[in-house]
Amino acid sequence: MPSRTGAALRAGAAAAALLLGVPATPAAAAAPGWSAAPAPGAGSAPDAAGRPYFYLEGRPGTVLKDKLSVTNEDKRAHTLRLRGQGAEGTWIAFSARTVKVPARTRADVPFTVTVQPDAAPGDRSGALVVTGGGHRSEVRMHLRISGATLSALSVEDVRVVRAGGGGGAAIRYAVVNRGNTALTPRLAVRADGLFGAVLRRDARTLPVQVPPGKRVRLTERWPDAPALDAVDVRLTVTARGGAHAVASAKYTAAPGWLLAAAAATALGAAGGGGAWLFRRRNRSRMASTESGARA
Template sequence: MTRRIVHTGTATFPSRSAAGPVRGVAAALLLGAVAALLSAAPAGATAQPVALPVTWGVAPASAPTFDFALEPGATLTDQLVVTNHGEVPLDLAVYAADAFTSPTGALDVLPAGTPSEDLGAWISTDVPQVLVAPGERVAVPFTLTVPADATPGDHTAAVVTSLVTGAGAGAGAGGVAVDRRLGTRVLVRVAGDLAPSATVTNVDADYAGSWNPAGTGDAHLTFTVTNTGNVRLTGPLAATVAGPMGVGAVSVPLGDLPELLPGDAITLTGTATGVAPLGRLSASVALAPVVATTATTTLPDDATSHALDPATGEAHLWAVPWSVLAVATLLVGAVLAWRTLRRRARVRFEAAVQDALAAA
């Protein structure tokens, strides 16, 4: 029985995410060239005793990216070019798979052997396997057929090449097989009514204060953004934290939402600094969604990026000024102690006076 090493990774494509306070947003993506896709070996794949290292690349044959605007029922053909940069021949499996937004905000594809239900199922390669000699380039034709009842909007997949390597006969008898995958994104925007929309939900906030009585603290936010529309979305995120009736409001940018595919959701975190401890605070996260487009000219003119109504989510948190309360407690304690000592001194003085008068 072959043991397969499974590398968990993501497909990376052109990023629309700006660096910022939002953590977990890792969407550095590729412009239709090479993306490392590492996962379980395709069903039925046979481990090859290929000498390592092996290096190959994939790219569209006639354009920087596979980005298409198509009508329902349309069919097109294109080619994926595979280049062997190594010194050994490569026998690669070729197939298409649906894409999705990973928890890190990058683009990933379904594991090998998992059936595609969307764009990955619309693409068929002319051959399931391709042999590429060292230093050679081979074009792999594929056909994309949009179903007549396809839903309008964005559909995303990848054309993937896969190489399963192992230790010869040992890979079939308890040896190790390693699957390396390399793919290029395919984007189809199906004609029809575009309905961009998003929600911000599950907002959670907590406060970390300062021991400086006059200082401020940080509000740590966690929230989920869901693409509830039918087009890819990005856009700037911002947070606002305020005290009762808006007192002491602090607004901070949280960077850009990574490109989010229709139907996908991502949980993000952010921090608002300089928040005064004013008791019960309100925290809101707002997304100004923007329809994502690419640099390609194959998308229609009316698909230009445009701003939409913001999506917001709210939560409440307590910001107790513990250091102020501690100082106040000490002051009150000091005053009470002083008054007690003073009262006792007065009682002793009055008793001494009474004793003196009685002795006289």
């Protein structure tokens, strides 16, 4: 039986912690008492090391089957709810949306994944979600839709703009996935000015994945862009499967004072030309008047 002195000391410590603004140590969250994993084979127990996620493969229009194991290690029964998650989560159908698992029991719940007839070949991902008793567990699912894959992309809307603040420029462009499989693009950049090369960047992998049919807008920083030059910028984008695209844009770089001087010169030339034209027309009118008077 704990002593009154020990209880008093603990109470005093808690009170001191509150006064000093130190939060009391929270109690550890209670374990859910159940777990979810892909169903094992041959009657063995679920083993996350051997089968950490679901892997299913099939052609468009096929129905794939598997089982989800829910193990209740608690001393009481648990009622759990099942659902799919992700873009392909709507393809998942369980034999029962709710399952009651008795104490010390494992339940294997069959489910199907119906691959849509118009689904494009390639890799997809999703998850099977189990919730109950205020807890949630996700079991990942990798789905490969077999069939002919097409890797194709395009580079669009390429333009070069002056960067604000620190100077330089920025190359803005869009990568569009024209195929039916997700692509991780690689980008190479080159730019040539009036007197030769001003930029060379070898191909590197971009930190983005472009799903089929999607457009991703990207920006390539160019801090040491020339301040005075006429430049042709060329982007080359590639990806696995032979995807390849090239696009280019022109960029005229000039300092602000030079642009202002050019504008002033142009305005001056236009004004001088207008004055000359006005004087010429005026002389023509006077000549016509004098000829009429003599007649």
